[in-house]
Amino acid sequence: MKKHTIKVFLIALTTSLFYSCGDELEIINPNRLAADAYYTNEDQAIAAVDAIYNTLIIDGLYQRMTPVIGDGRSDETKSRSPWAFLQQTSNFTVPGTDDAVGWCYEGYYITVNRANQALENIPLIEEMDEDLRGRLLGQAYFLRALAYFNLTNIYDNVPLVLSVPKSEDDFFPSNQEVTQATIYAQVEADLTEAIASLPADYTSVSGADSGHVGRATLGAAQSLMGKLKLYQGDYDTALPYFRTVVESQRYDLAANYQDLFSQDPSVEAANPGRIFWAEFTQSLNSVFNWGGDPSVNWRQFIALAPTYSGADFYDFFPTQFLVDELSSERTVDGNLDPRYAATILSYNEEEGLTQAYGRDYFLDRNLNYIAKYTLANSGGDPFTAGINYHVIRFADVLLMYAECLANTGDIPTAAAQVQRVRDRANLPDREAEFAGYNLTQFMNQLAHERVTELAIEGLRYYDIKRWGWLEDSSRLSQLQANDDEFDTFANGREYQPLPQGELDRNPNLVPNSAN
The missing domain is CATH 1.25.40.390 (Serine Threonine Protein Phosphatase 5, Tetratricopeptide repeat)
Structure with missing residues (x-):
């Protein structure tokens, strides 16, 4: 972002986890604004999109876990950590029952849910510069696309949630009919919207975001x-x-x-x-x-x-x-x-x-x-x-x-x-x-x-996975020579397992190949 402090407004209904339900939805947090009391002006629209960016720096995303999962499973690094999650992620044996398996999953759904809120509510703001509105929506589409691109590459068949939950049933989305191709199609649709709306840079735009650095x-x-x-x-x-x-x-x-x-x-x-x-x-x-x-x-x-x-x-x-x-x-x-x-x-x-x-x-x-x-x-x-x-x-x-x-x-x-x-x-x-x-x-x-x-x-x-090296016996042998953590790789372990806690809470969620 531009060198200013990003204001983060945490809006009701923004939890990324799909297990909040029942009477808990009625609890009023005085430190948060309800969605129907928000999205009334440009400043709030900007702050809502800034809140999506804010998720990039949490532990499950780029502060630590997203890079660690990619690096740990490559042949470039080996884990010597006493933390079982890091060792087992690196050697493809991590169980879905490990709570840390869910950190990326939960983090990216925070991103998705904040993006969904912005995409649903920013179009409803009556008095707003239309060019700014378009740029903010383009950023929300881009960030949702990035979240789902990473989610499916880490976990494969994740639930595709494209709206803010409106009822208890919405907190239990299914992934039963979802494939990676389904997720990729949605990422493409979101990026198509982003490409149509985003500027080449923010130095030549007029509006409250003029001169900002770091936006999509x-x-x-x-x-x-x-x-x-x-x-x-x-x-x-x-x-x-x-x-x-x-x-x-x-x-x-x-x-x-x-x-x-x-x-x-x-x-x-x-x-x-x-x-x-x-x-x-x-x-x-x-x-x-x-x-x-x-x-x-x-x-x-x-x-x-x-x-x-x-x-x-x-x-x-x-x-x-x-x-x-x-x-x-x-x-x-x-x-x-x-x-x-x-x-x-x-x-x-x-x-x-x-x-x-x-x-x-x-x-x-x-x-x-x-x-x-x-x-x-x-x-x-x-x-x-x-x-x-x-x-x-x-x-x-x-x-x-x-x-x-x-x-x-x-x-x-x-x-x-x-x-x-x-x-x-x-x-x-x-x-x-x-x-x-x-x-x-x-x-x-x-x-x-x-x-x-x-x-x-x-x-x-x-790269290794998309080039098909994990299915090629000679390539896999070379990977094992490079890094003996590949000795415990087996078909079906290309992805992290879906978090067992999510499977336990959500009756509509089905395991992936790694569970």
Whole structure:
């Protein structure tokens, strides 16, 4: 958002859980405004949409759990956590009875329910600038699309809730006839609305949102639409969305890769490659945001910092596979790939890697640790880490664009996109070599390029899954060699189980393949 405090109004009926029912619905909370007493003016409409954004920083979303589930199930990291949920998520054995299984589920339905409220009520406000109304509705559609895209990729067949509950029965939605294709179709419909309504940026709009930074833009919606189609293997349809973003000239690669993961607000603001992100702060507020409703007293730090830090919780560490991938190619000057130190914390005097967390190296010099989304390269208090989390960034769009180009027959142009990403890392120019690859060769190279550019950003597992590697015995064997947590993978465990508590409370909810 623009550098102002987002006002969060928590409106009655906004609970994301579908088990509140009966007389409990009649309890009046004096600290909350009832829906029928709200949505009377522009300011309230803006605040209602801001409340949807606010969910991005809760534990189940980008503060911790959404990235952790993606990273933990990839072959880039291994869990050494004493917390069973993290260990069992990483080795595909987590039971639905573990309460933490529901944190993402509950969090995303908070997003969905707040978006549904905005979509139902903002059109009813009588005196309101119509352009502003359209932009706010476009943002609500985008955020609901993002929530459902993540929900179905984490849990598969989740309930599709598109309106605010009006009766007790509405709190028990069914997923029995819902498939991932159903969810994807709704995501597409929402993004179509978003694309029609969102501006390219907020510097040229007039209205109360003029100049705001961090709101969903046209580029964000187009990028997510391309990703949606890519995840369905529809390269032809995905291609023009990515091409439009790439050719818009609105985004570029940051000159310094490590700056992508800085908590310095001025460095973050200068990053030309950020398309959509969850914004965290270095505030010293007293309440740690581990759960519950976001409030003005929340610290709003990114909890990945202590979770991934070798000096703090140390719940995960990089696999040797990831270390080898990032070490496999030297720059044109003969140096280590600069993305290595931004991603992995190691001690190597010959490479100039001799510090940790802003001081002389003090950890076990024989081990490797995670640097990305921690303060390993700067130092500071991890419990006030304000690193913004990249939900969509330009380098990912370039590589997804390259994948679509290659799979629609244009490997030479695809090679140019890959080399553009490599150029930022000062790696040798191999564009001509890649342009001569067949599709299999190019996709193998692209898998490597995605690891080195996007490691520990919650994406690798979903690449593995959508490429069909979990169903390919030879690919699965390679994954097991990379990370022995895949030894306990079995068909049906591609998703997190639906929370058993939700299944117990909702008689219309059916399990997924992982339950």
